[in-house]
Amino acid sequence: MKNFLLKTCLFLALLLVIRSVSANVSLVVLGDSLSAGYGLSQEQTWVAELDRRWESSHPDINIINASISGETTRGGLRRLEGVLERHKPDALFIELGGNDGLRGFDLNTVRSNLKQIIDQAQQQGVKVGLSQVMVPPNYGQRFAEQFQKMFEEVAEEKNVTLIPFFMEEIATNADYVQDDGIHPTAEAQPKIADFLEPYLLKLAQ
Known part of the structure; x- marks a missing residue:
């Protein structure tokens, strides 16, 4: 009888562990220096800020920063298979394209890269969120508008x-931008987290 009760308790405990693990949601951020925290420590990034917040408010959500400074859509596409294999995420937040725009890459190529990233993720059942990205106005109004519209069209096409x-x-x-005029400061990171939190919570649920 004691052995039976012991085995039953162990079985129930195992079920609780399995349910707990299966209930966890993994959200991967695939981005560039804006998410990687250029000029900052990893603990200062907006991703780390959300991770700290969610430890208590949403402990079932695990947010992973797979961002690299200088990353392009081509680089993200090249890394994606490894990222998906390693982290097996339920959701993916794509924050790429800024470096493509700053380098004047062909928009058709950028569009194709983004679509392939989304396709690969969706084929594995991963829910995808795409960040709108903009280029500075000194790149010309026409290019800036085309660049912004590209993200809108990709998101609509890929649903x-x-x-x-x-x-x-x-x-x-000025207090939220580093001296290079591009990258956010440490003080800006909680503000970014505030802005993105509701969107990423919805993406992860």
Whole structure:
């Protein structure tokens, strides 16, 4: 009888562990320096800020930063298979394209890269969110408009959530931008987390 009760308790405990693990949601951020935390420590990034918040408020969500400074859509596409294999995410937030735009890459190529990233993720049952990205106005109004519209069209075509560009308001505050005029400061990271949190929570649920 004791052995039976012991085996029953162990079985129930195992079920609880399995349910707990299966209930966890993994959200991967595939981005560039804006998410990787250029000039900052990893603990200062907006991704780390959300991770700290969610440890208590949403312990079932595990957010992983797979961002690299200088990353392009081509680089993200090349890395994607390994990222998906390693982390097996339930959701993917794509924050790429800024470096493509700053380098004047062909928009058709950028569009193709983004679509392939989304396709690969969706084929594995991963829910995708795409960040809107903008280029500085000095790149010309026509190119800036085409660049912005590209993200809208890709999101619509692939039926994924388009998340507004988190740097749009940050960039207008000198205290929130580093001396290079591009990258957000440590002080800006909680603001970015505030902005993105509701979108990423919805993506992960």
